[in-house]
Amino acid sequence: xxxxxxxRPRSFDRDAALDKAIRLFWRRGYEATSxxxxxxxxxxxxxxxxxxxxxxxxxxxxxxxxxxxxxGGFIDRALADEPTAKGAAARVFAEAPxxxxxxxxxxxxxIVSGDAGxxxxxxxxxxxxxxxxKVDAFAAKIRADITAGRLPADIDPRALGRYxxxxxxxxxxxxxxxxxxxxxxxxxxxxxxxxx
Amino acid sequence: xxxxxxxRPRSFDRDAALDKAIRLFWRRGYEATSxxxxxxxxxxxxxxxxxxxxxxxxxxxxxxxxxxxxxGGFIDRALADEPTAKGAAARVFAEAPxxxxxxxxxxxxxIVSGDAGxxxxxxxxxxxxxxxxKVDAFAAKIRADITAGRLPADIDPRALGRYxxxxxxxxxxxxxxxxxxxxxxxxxxxxxxxxx
DNA sequence: CCAATTTTATAGCGATCGATAGAAAAGGTG
DNA sequence: CACCTTTTCTATCGATCGCTATAAAATTGG
Numbered sequence: 397x398x399x400x401x402x403x404r405p406r407s408f409d410r411d412a413a414l415d416k417a418i419r420l421f422w423r424r425g426y427e428a429t430s431x432x433x434x435x436x437x438x439x440x441x442x443x444x445x446x447x448x449x450x451x452x453x454x455x456x457x458x459x460x461x462x463x464x465x466x467x468g469g470f471i472d473r474a475l476a477d478e479p480t481a482k483g484a485a486a487r488v489f490a491e492a493p494x495x496x497x498x499x500x501x502x503x504x505x506x507i508v509s510g511d512a513g514x515x516x517x518x519x520x521x522x523x524x525x526x527x528x529x530k531v532d533a534f535a536a537k538i539r540a541d542i543t544a545g546r547l548p549a550d551i552d553p554r555a556l557g558r559y560x561x562x563x564x565x566x567x568x569x570x571x572x573x574x575x576x577x578x579x580x581x582x583x584x585x586x587x588x589x590x591x592x
Numbered sequence: 593x594x595x596x597x598x599x600r601p602r603s604f605d606r607d608a609a610l611d612k613a614i615r616l617f618w619r620r621g622y623e624a625t626s627x628x629x630x631x632x633x634x635x636x637x638x639x640x641x642x643x644x645x646x647x648x649x650x651x652x653x654x655x656x657x658x659x660x661x662x663x664g665g666f667i668d669r670a671l672a673d674e675p676t677a678k679g680a681a682a683r684v685f686a687e688a689p690x691x692x693x694x695x696x697x698x699x700x701x702x703i704v705s706g707d708a709g710x711x712x713x714x715x716x717x718x719x720x721x722x723x724x725x726k727v728d729a730f731a732a733k734i735r736a737d738i739t740a741g742r743l744p745a746d747i748d749p750r751a752l753g754r755y756x757x758x759x760x761x762x763x764x765x766x767x768x769x770x771x772x773x774x775x776x777x778x779x780x781x782x783x784x785x786x787x788x
Numbered sequence: 789c790c791a792a793t794t795t796t797a798t799a800g801c802g803a804t805c806g807a808t809a810g811a812a813a814a815g816g817t818g
Numbered sequence: 819c820a821c822c823t824t825t826t827c828t829a830t831c832g833a834t835c836g837c838t839a840t841a842a843a844a845t846t847g848g
Contacts, residue, residue, distance in 0.1 A: 405845060558766065583755045628804080
């Protein structure tokens, strides 16, 4: 059953437009990105944007979801692929500097700084939950390693998970400040040494 | 020579008003704090604010300077008081969780997140320089310790200084996300372990 | 061709942004 | 008292914010 596709067809590629929106939000954050900025960057009128994505907040929420899959997913992949928590941490610290300083992409991380300077408690809460869920995921992996005897029993899984995500936050922020890939590589290597 | 004090006297305490502005900028950042927010919180009219502090950007710049002395100075003090770089790092990591979660004060750090969501390149550059200067100060202290043989010669002073400030940034951001003082204490303790 | 449906472009909505003009108010100085 | 200076209050200013009403344009179905 093919969809009817009645009415005037959309004149732009929705996925391509969403990707442009992601990069704009990534670069400037939710609040500093105006609807006018979006319509100019996406090359469409405001009514088209609202028709295709709802309102600004819905567009941002969708941008977050796709960003997390497309650009920020290296953390989830490391946790899924690596057999041990420390292996996942090592891989994340090894990949993060490159991820946060890619050419032709904004520096830093949308999930870390996307809610910067926003008053909307919904946006702030949404991103806080996303950040906390990464801490939870790391803590769970650490807990499993403790149970399996691969990590000492006296360490706190949540604290170590929080440290790891917190160090990544620091890396992302440093990248936004223009710190070079090479320096971030060194910083990430130091950060891993805190692990038991 | 006493100042003339001609004209109608100011009806508010300038220092007290500046402190209120500091806390407002600290809580919401430069962009999310409107002039209307400021006039309401400070209890003065807009013309009084502009007369006493210039414009919004000048008020923010002055707020940054006083904040750095009054609330953020524990880093500079640790670097000045402690004899070794690692001692300074240990003290900074020991104090930061309490500093970033004080009652009756905003969480986190104004210098870390004050430019969040701002488009003004002047504001962003100003804060980036403040953050970088702390990295420089730490790196200088580390370099001195290497010269004195208190730290191994194969470490990179700038990278270790960047790591330390980057970890502090992560702590400040976590505090903004509502992480408890107790958890931040644990995270800070882990962060120190990365030091040689 | 003619409806029906959906998207497009144009224009503008009320609200808020940072900042200021103009006059009244409050002090010192003679 | 009058005069000078500075701050205060009131009332905006033009620009921009997120968002939308309206109607023309572009397609499918009959």
